[in-house]
Amino acid sequence: MKENDIKRLWGAESEPDSGITKKINDLIEDTAKLKAGHELESMRPMKIFAMIIAVFWVTGGIYLISNYFVFDPVKFPLMFTVSASVQIGLVLIALLIYLRQHILISQVDITEPVAAAQQRISELKTSTLLSARVLFLQLPVWTTFYWNNTIFENWEWYQWFIQITFTLLFAAAGLWLFFNLKYENRDKKWFRFIMGGSEWDPLMKAWDILEEIKDNNLNAAGR
């Protein structure tokens, strides 16, 4: 098909008919009446729900741990407190990273040229992966929080062997995921398995867009 044919085909449907025009006019009126939305409008209810749970989790955890320290400093279970502190600390860090990225994304100026705006949004979007990586670091503390004085005094060597093996495996898995859950591995099967849910689609698409923009820039630089 020749170039002119393609343009002619495009032109054959390039103007909205009266039905679409009326619909767009209605939308213009709706928008003018509705005024601007708020920043959280782009977030799905599930994400907002997850964030509320995370905030409650962190607040409740800090309250519980500080109570142990303040009101019962002698009897507090050391390993529980240490494990819970690490876990809550990591959730807090992940939550702050996630919130910061969302705020920065909402502040990107979309009146900028497309390449600049999309590169900034996509880079911020892909960096939300950092919050997932940080959360994987908590894996080992889920195998230590129940250690208490009874265990330390009564366990046999083989019980400790099994316990330590699990803890080391979880620690290795957490560290490995923290260091390997990144762009370079996105085509690996294990990566697709972990990040395969629809929740991660925007991240995958952000990477595609980044590649496309970089490809365009490389083409320009290569000449």
Add this chain to the structure above:
Amino acid sequence: MNKFNKESFFREIAGSHKGIFYKVARTYCAGSPGEQEDLIQEILLQVWKSIDKYNDSYALSTWLYRISINTAISYYRKHSRISQANVRVESESGYGGTPPDNSEQERISLLMKFISELGEVDKAIMLLYLEEKTHAEMSAILGFSVSNIGTRIGRIKEKLKIRFLESEK
């Protein structure tokens, strides 16, 4: 800009450039009128929110294309269901100007399908090219160099030609 001026300016620019919103939505949500409507609504919302940032150093259409394409790409990123699978060869959209005959309609649907298979940035390049924008205008909207855009258009046209040839076999 006060509230009344903002509203009237919004109505004026949105009303006189609705073709831009429609074409961007058609390019990025081909084959799904419902999604096109959602996208147009999102674009209008973004135009409303950005209206205080408008300055006349660029043509109004350049500014609106930037917002529309940026919003469309972000919309694509957020909505996992949008894909080329939504585009069927037989036209089902029911929009457009004078209804073309069946074979013409089929070719238009093929063109929309092939455009929907392009990457998100290439879609924008093709849209602006088909709208007969100059390379300088495209550069101002997209932020790529003029020479880069020329190269890119050549590649996209080649891709489309190959896809049309394949479909004729």
